[in-house]
Every structure is written in structure tokens, then in C-alpha cells.
Amino acid sequence: MTIRRLSVYTRCLLQLEEDGVKTVSSQELAERFNLNSAQVRKDLAYFGEFGVRGIGYYVSGLKAELQKILGLHREWPVALVGFGNLGSALFHYKGFARQGFRISAIFDDDPAKCNREVNGVPVLPARELGREVKARGIQIGIVAVPAESAQAVTDQLAAAGIKAILNFAPVRIRAPRDIRLKDVDLSIELETLSFYLAKSAR
């Protein structure tokens, strides 16, 4: 099953709740994402019977269920490694906090950036990574360093006992099997776009 869709639904439910909508049908949800209503129902029914026949789904109830499934009912402390352009963009990105991801420590090798606080979050030298990650019980790490240092950072995170890594560096990194690793390659997205442009120009 595609977990991504659950995230999308959750996002949508948050919006609907803000707008004061009480119930929503699978049909309505489907239309917002060009999906099939049956698919929405299957996705949701997979985890339990959240809907009410004849009515639809109660927005706040469904939201709570999905958040629980996605593990968003709690706060996740996150370590951000790399505080360059991308790192600060991610740090200031509003979307993370809204879903319960709290960047609770930033690491960077540049001494000029270290040993100060940004919005109450400490920026620390990379050598303190292991200790801090353990001390703060951090399970998620975000890698936002240049390609060259991505593998070294990953190894450090792994050694510190992190459970999941979101990698923004444009290289394939290797991590122990028990660590969930997800790559976000910004230029791959652009490349698929250019493929379609090139094709239609052909």
C-alpha cells in the first residue's frame, strides 16, 4: 500500500477541519486528488472501519486515526545535519513542525555556524553528534550536507543509533539494513519534467 496517500489524506483533513467541515465522503476526497473513490475507501478500510455508511467519514475522527497510523500523534525529535542553504530551508520549513517533527538539534562542521542557538535550537559541531543524538533520544536524522560528506554523516548517524534517515544529498548512501533510508533527489524530479518536455517537442 502506498503510505504516501495516507499523508496526503491527512493533509487534506487538516485543511477541512480548519474550514469547519464535519464529514467528508470518499468521493469528495477522491476528487481533490484525481483519484478513484473506491481507492480512497480501500486505503482507509485497510486499517479499520472509520467511515459511517450513508454519511461518509467524520473529519476529526478520521484525521486522528490517520495521524495515529502515521505516527503523527506524538512528537518526533529530529536531528538536522548540515546547516547550509538547504539545511536552513528545511529548518524553517513550516510543514515539519505541523506534523509533529521537531528539529531538536542541528549539526554542522563549520565552526562559524556552531555553538549558538537558532530559535532555541542548538547548532553543534558534528563531532558531538553521537552524544547528543543519544542524549536526546533522537530517532530521525535529516542529511542536508554536500554529496562528499553524506556517507560519513550517515555512518555517524548509524553509529549513534538513529532509526531513520531522510537524505537530501544527491548520492546513493549506504546504511545498515535496520535503518529506514529515504532519498529525496531534487533534480530527479526536474528530470522527469524535462523528459516529458523533450518528448512533446520531438
Place this chain on the structure above:
Amino acid sequence: MTIRRLSVYTRCLLQLEEDGVKTVSSQELAERFNLNSAQVRKDLAYFGEFGVRGIGYYVSGLKAELQKILGLHREWPVALVGFGNLGSALFHYKGFARQGFRISAIFDDDPAKCNREVNGVPVLPARELGREVKARGIQIGIVAVPAESAQAVTDQLAAAGIKAILNFAPVRIRAPRDIRLKDVDLSIELETLSFYLAKSAR
């Protein structure tokens, strides 16, 4: 067919070429991405017979073919809208330039950021978007503005005749059917990670 994989292959071939490797087999390629070798061959054979039986694929030849298929053999001028944290991160991101994507104009509504140049690229007020995009023949736009203004920016880009949009704003935006639209939602990626963490903690 998943175009994403072609991008991934290309990335790998660039690396192999740098390392001085002349030929590569589908098996070797597959191992690098935990794929099936048959799948690699199918992906590649779909566009032509690039391999040599008994040998494998010539790295530089295959790279050139894939780049052509992906439209990476040429330069794509790109418009970047939004020059906040994320915008500058994207602007400085090395990966784009390497694949032929050249950000040739930046737009922002903040007058403090406008009417100057960054690394030779002009930062212009958003109201000039339409004119500049047309004048420069820009076909690809990157939306890196807050959620609130994403739709307005999209409409402007569409009116300016842009062909493809890469959207980083965490909202679903609507664009005319003939515009290729791709969303990158940074927190969805984190959410899938938290799903697996929450599951294994269960």
C-alpha cells in the same frame, strides 16, 4: 514506465564515467539499486538496443543515449519563483546545473531582494514574471513560495506560457491540463519514515 529510474541510471553512469569504467552490465547496475537485472535491461531496451551481448553497456554511449531521452543533452532555462530559504537552497543546489538546468531568472515579491543579481542571475519583482519568462523562452518554473501564494504564482506562470512546474509549496495547486505539474512535499517523505518507526514500535 518509471522515468525516475532512467534518471537514477544516468546519475550512476556519470559516476562510473568519472571513475574511468568503460562498460557495465545490467547485473552490476541492478545491484547498485537493489533492482532486478531483467528490469534494468527492459528499461533500457524499451528505448533502443544500447547494449552489446556478451559485453554489457558502454558507459559513455549509454549515458549519452539516456541524457538524450531525458532531454538532458540541452540546457533548460528555469525560472525560480520565491527566493526565501528554500529558494536560495534550490538556487545553490549543485545537482540542477550538472543536469543542464540553468536557473536564469529569480522572482520574489519582497522589494528588499529584488532588482539585483546573484551569481549573475537577476532577481526580479514578481510582476515582471510574465514578460521575462516569455522574453527568455523559459519553459520550466520552480515554485518555492509559501503555501498562500502558490496558486497565484502558478496562475502567473501558466499565463506566461510555461510548460512544466515543479512545486515545493505544501499545497495542491491547480494548473491547466497541458502543463506538467509535479509536487515535492518534503514532509510527506518524513511521514512515511515515521509510519515505519511507529509500526515497528507497535
Place this chain on the structure above:
DNA sequence: ATGTGCTAGTGTTCGTGTTCACATGGCGCC
């Protein structure tokens, strides 16, 4: 209390994408 309408849940069908296994065909060595 009963019927009607609406929408969730679900077995089945359908299509796409992945894997398997084999035949095909260059290349080099004898």
C-alpha cells in the same frame, strides 16, 4: 415502525509493471 436514499466496505475484474527463463547474437580464442 418502515421505507428510502446515500455512502462505506468488499469480492472480482482488469491492467500495468516486475520477474523468470530462454533464445539470440556479438566477440574472442583456438
Place this chain on the structure above:
DNA sequence: GGCGCCATGTGAACACGAACACTAGCACAT
């Protein structure tokens, strides 16, 4: 020049996810 090697290319089997169409159940009106 012929023969064997080895990796590609590809038809067939398979699996997974998406779409359809039907059934079940709740709410509200009569």
C-alpha cells in the same frame, strides 16, 4: 573460419495495485 562464452533482448508467467460493481448498514423522513 568455426566454436564457445557471456550478457543482452524478449516472450511468457506472475504479482501487485487500481477500477468496477455489487452488498451492507446507517440516518433521516414519512
